[in-house]
Amino acid sequence: xxxxxxxxxxxxxxxxxxxxxxxxxxxxxxxxxxxxxxxxxxxxxxxxxxxxxxxxxxxxxxxxxxxxxxxxxxxxxxxxxxxxxxxxxxxxxxxxxxxxxxxxxxxxxxxxxxxxxxxxxxxxxxxxxxxxxxxxxxxxxxxxxxxxxxxxxxxxxxxxxxxxxxxxxxxxxxxxxxxxxxxxxxxxxxxxxxxxxxxxxxxxxxxxxxxxxxxxxxxxxxxxxxxxxxxxxxxxxxxxxxxxxxxxxxxxxxxxxxxxxxxxxxxxxxxxxxxxxxxxxxxxxxxxxxxxxxxxxxxxxxxxxxxxxxxxxxxxxxxxxxxxxxxxxxxxxxxx
Amino acid sequence: xxxxxxxxxxxxxxxxxxxxxxxxxxxxxxxxxxxxxxxxxxxxxxxxxxxxxxxxxxxxxxxxxxxxxxxxxxxxxxxxxxxxxxxxxxxxxxxxxxxxxxxxxxxxxxxxxxxxxxxxxxxxxxxxxxxxxxxxxxxxxxxxxxxxxxxxxxxxxxxxxxxxxxxxxxxxxxxxxxxxxxxxxxxxxxxxxxxxxxxxxxxxxxxxxxxxxxxxxxxxxxxxxxxxxxxxxxxxxxxxxxxxxxxxxxxxxxxxxxxxxxx
Numbered sequence: 001x002x003x004x005x006x007x008x009x010x011x012x013x014x015x016x017x018x019x020x021x022x023x024x025x026x027x028x029x030x031x032x033x034x035x036x037x038x039x040x041x042x043x044x045x046x047x048x049x050x051x052x053x054x055x056x057x058x059x060x061x062x063x064x065x066x067x068x069x070x071x072x073x074x075x076x077x078x079x080x081x082x083x084x085x086x087x088x089x090x091x092x093x094x095x096x097x098x099x100x101x102x103x104x105x106x107x108x109x110x111x112x113x114x115x116x117x118x119x120x121x122x123x124x125x126x127x128x129x130x131x132x133x134x135x136x137x138x139x140x141x142x143x144x145x146x147x148x149x150x151x152x153x154x155x156x157x158x159x160x161x162x163x164x165x166x167x168x169x170x171x172x173x174x175x176x177x178x179x180x181x182x183x184x185x186x187x188x189x190x191x192x193x194x195x196x197x198x199x200x201x202x203x204x205x206x207x208x209x210x211x212x213x214x215x216x217x218x219x220x221x222x223x224x225x226x227x228x229x230x231x232x233x234x235x236x237x238x239x240x241x242x243x244x245x246x247x248x249x250x251x252x253x254x255x256x257x258x259x260x261x262x263x264x265x266x267x268x269x270x271x272x273x274x275x276x277x278x279x280x281x282x283x284x285x286x287x288x289x290x291x292x293x294x295x296x297x298x299x300x301x302x303x304x305x306x307x308x309x310x311x312x313x314x315x316x317x318x319x320x321x322x323x324x325x326x327x328x329x330x331x332x333x334x335x336x
Numbered sequence: 337x338x339x340x341x342x343x344x345x346x347x348x349x350x351x352x353x354x355x356x357x358x359x360x361x362x363x364x365x366x367x368x369x370x371x372x373x374x375x376x377x378x379x380x381x382x383x384x385x386x387x388x389x390x391x392x393x394x395x396x397x398x399x400x401x402x403x404x405x406x407x408x409x410x411x412x413x414x415x416x417x418x419x420x421x422x423x424x425x426x427x428x429x430x431x432x433x434x435x436x437x438x439x440x441x442x443x444x445x446x447x448x449x450x451x452x453x454x455x456x457x458x459x460x461x462x463x464x465x466x467x468x469x470x471x472x473x474x475x476x477x478x479x480x481x482x483x484x485x486x487x488x489x490x491x492x493x494x495x496x497x498x499x500x501x502x503x504x505x506x507x508x509x510x511x512x513x514x515x516x517x518x519x520x521x522x523x524x525x526x527x528x529x530x531x532x533x534x535x536x537x538x539x540x541x542x543x544x545x546x547x548x549x550x551x552x553x554x555x556x557x558x559x560x561x562x563x564x565x566x567x568x569x570x571x572x573x574x575x576x577x578x579x580x581x582x583x584x585x586x587x588x589x590x591x592x593x594x595x596x597x598x599x
Contacts, residue, residue: 228442
């Protein structure tokens with residue numbers, strides 16, 4: 001499953017890079033990537049194609065891959081922590097908190113402090129929001145979905161208000177930055193962006209799977225997990241931090257891209273069962289593949305315009321979420 | 337003297353002004369089944385939570401295998417005692433066998449999965465709890481009684497010297513109530529120390545070595561069935577007039593409610 005998904009991600013990457021205003025033969029894409037990695041594979045590309053691929057499309061595709069993987073794995077982990085299949089970095093407020101952090105960063109001009117300052121601030125915003133939602137939505141070791149979603153809604157609303165105020169307070173250039181970024185787009189991707197986001201997403205991709213066993217046990221309940229030897233408090237804290245880093249980094253780079261963290265783990269569970277040893281890596285890979293495809297759609301569906309990525313994932317994710325709620329209610333007789 | 341597997345020393349638990357468990361002393365030895373009975377809200381589950389280490393006592397202490405509970409890691413506790421909760425809600429579609437296999441996790445080393453011995457233990461305990469045929473079923477689709485027995489198999493798979501069971505028979509039909517309590521006896525025969533919260537006095541009378549009666553947070557008595565379940569004591573603890581007679585098929589007390597309310 002994981003191997004098949006990895007191949008799928010590679011294929012999506014090549015297709016994403018190949019298609020666009022100038023279509024390039026996929027084999028030539030493989031050739032260019034091979035060239036730059038010092039491996040002699042694939043076809044031959046012209047210098048112009050090489051520049052388009054390596055300077056423009058490749059960083060963007062890699063950023064899509066990182067952001068998708070980060071959101072996918074964070075979603076899978078959050079669903080495990082909250083013991084609830086409806087948790088998602090966007091719905092429960094992490095993305096909202098992160099966007100406040102990022103917008104504040106833009107307005108305060110923290111970019112001058114170094115390229116990592118902005119994603120770091122976004123991650124801090126994510127952690128704070130997650131902490132608030134977590135503290136408010138839990139009652140006696142259980143998380144009630146309605147409370148969870150409503151708390152997320154409220155935190156997102158507060159976040160939106162804060163971002164709104166920051167937009168108001170921003171000057172012309174900052175305003176453009178904020179708006180561009182809020183719509184959720186990978187359009188600004190450069191190798192620099194990729195380098196900055198990489199450690200954040202990597203923290204999640206490496207750190208979160210270490211908790212696969214604990215997440216499996218947590219699905220039984222917190223007390224039950226503790227009885228089976230999980231230090232639940234520490235586990236939850238570290239996991240939420242990792243998710244916030246991961247999702248916060250993704251938000252800082254690409255704006256609020258909703259539903260990836262919700263849809264992907266679900267599809268993975270449907271296909272491969274609930275074991276987090278599989279669900280976590282597969283959600284990362286699935287998220288990467290889905291976002292690569294979504295970004296391809298965003299770039300090519302309304303040529304020569306570009307559709308903001310957040311709109312596209314919202315269009316896909318909204319109906320999926322409705323279907324999920326419907327199914328959940330039919331099977332369990334309630335919203336939880 | 338058989339060593340004490342689990343001891344509570346002057347154990348109390350208070351929340352605000354309410355005292356849920358009040359100065360309980362209890363010693364459970366290896367090979368012994370101790371039943372806890374009492375009216376609703378008497379503090380049975382709270383006492384079990386204190387014994388399990390879920391709750392920190394306001395006063396007194398719990399000793400597990402001679403060493404105080406406080407300060408021990410979750411993992412070291414998980415190898416020393418297993419806890420069966422009243423009810424487990426699982427929203428993710430793990431199979432019954434996967435749930436039972438989770439019981440092996442305290443014995444795992446690093447990130448390695450289950451070994452051959454772990455799989456043997458899982459299969460054996462599933463047969464013991466009469467859930468072998470449910471192995472491939474998704475846990476959320478099980479009936480209450482089936483889920484309760486799968487959970488019991490999970491607790492058994494933990495292979496701990498101390499077992500704390502919170503109403504293991506509550507969701508079960510008559511046959512499975514007997515099956516589970518026989519199993520509890522069998523485990524004690526193998527050297528386990530078992531504390532089991534029960535609602536059914538006669539189930540406790542038939543299968544426990546000693547019965548602890550709780551009322552308003554206090555352990556009123558803890559004695560063998562014939563001594564614990566006297567008409568006067570049961571009447572006082574439950575505030576209900578009862579008749580105590582002899583079980584027609586076993587030398588154990590049989591308690592039934594008498595018409596009318598005492599006092």
